[in-house]
Amino acid sequence: MGGSVRREPPRKRIARVQTADRDATTGKGKAAGSQPRKVRALATEASLVRSAREIFERDGFVSARIVDIAENAGVAYGSFYTYFDSKEEIFRAVALAVAEDMYSNAYPHQADDGQQTTLSRIEDANRRYLQAYARNAKTWAVIHQVATFDDFARELLREIRLRFVGRAAQALRRRQEEGLAPSDIDPELAADLLGGMIENYAYLHLALDDSVSPSELERVVAEATRIWARAIELRP
Structure with missing residues (x-):
């Protein structure tokens, strides 16, 4: 990235890019000819990220x-x-977009209505x-490839794991407090351990x-859920 001007971090940028991408897809905003320059720039940036994902999936990162x-x-x-300093930087934007898709779809922001059982939540x-992983599977293969030599990709994989493991651990603690799972786990x-089972299968x-x-x-999904329930000795 040499001596180029410092731009905003890819994580912050990708939120803007995704917004522009959604607007372009849904037709929100003004007609292309009258769009403000900034909006057109964001649309171009979003197009580059989509294109990069296709090329990375087709050729791999190295090629x-x-x-x-x-x-x-x-x-x-x-x-x-004008938009990215290097192949590495646009790859990071692609990887962050995939991670955000995993986060938002695996754990959507919606209130628990109390009707789900513990088993149905698992x-x-x-x-x-698994559905979110399958949707992004080709990119995940590239992210794992890059993680063998790039700190950013390694940290991203670690962050994703910690977020999902933390969510599952929090849920398990609640089950223990409710007397639905053994306290010695x-x-x-x-x-x-159980999250690693799902993650490894997905990869x-x-x-x-x-x-x-x-x-x-x-x-x-059905088999994994049975294994989860038996492993934590889930009680009715």
């Missing part, structure tokens, strides 16, 4: 080229550097996680092998 990303987005090669969490360790069978059908995924 992906900026010229292909720009051409795929319909942007001049030199214009790429099942719902497993299903949402370590909630953090149990959540880490091996979704990221590395895209042959899992929706019906097969449902069978995996």
Whole structure:
């Protein structure tokens, strides 16, 4: 990234890019010819991120080229550097967008109406996680590839794991307080171990092998939920 001007962090930028992307998709805002320059710039940036994801999924990170990303987005090669300093920076924007999709869809922001049982909550969490992973599986394979040599990708994977494990541990502690799970289980360790089971399945069978059908995924959800319930000795 050399001596270029410091731009806002990719995490902050991606929120703007996603907003512009949604507006462009839904047709919100003014017609293209009358859009303010800033809005058009955000739309171009969003287009570059979408294009980069396609190229990374097709070619992998190492073989992906900026010229292909720009051409795929319909942007001049030199214009790429108006928005991103390097291939590494646009990859980070792609990875953050995928992580946000995982967060928002695996754990949607909605109030618990009290009607779900503990078992159905576990099942719902497993299903949402695996469906979100399957939707982004090709990009996850690239993120794992990059994590072997890049600190950012490693930290992103770690952050995602910690967030999901923390959520599961919190839920398990509540079940213990309610007397629905044994008190001698370590909630953090149990959540880490059981979450690792789901995560490893997703990587091996979704990221590395895209042959899992929706019906097969449902069978995996059911089996994973039974294993979770038995492992924490879930009580009626």
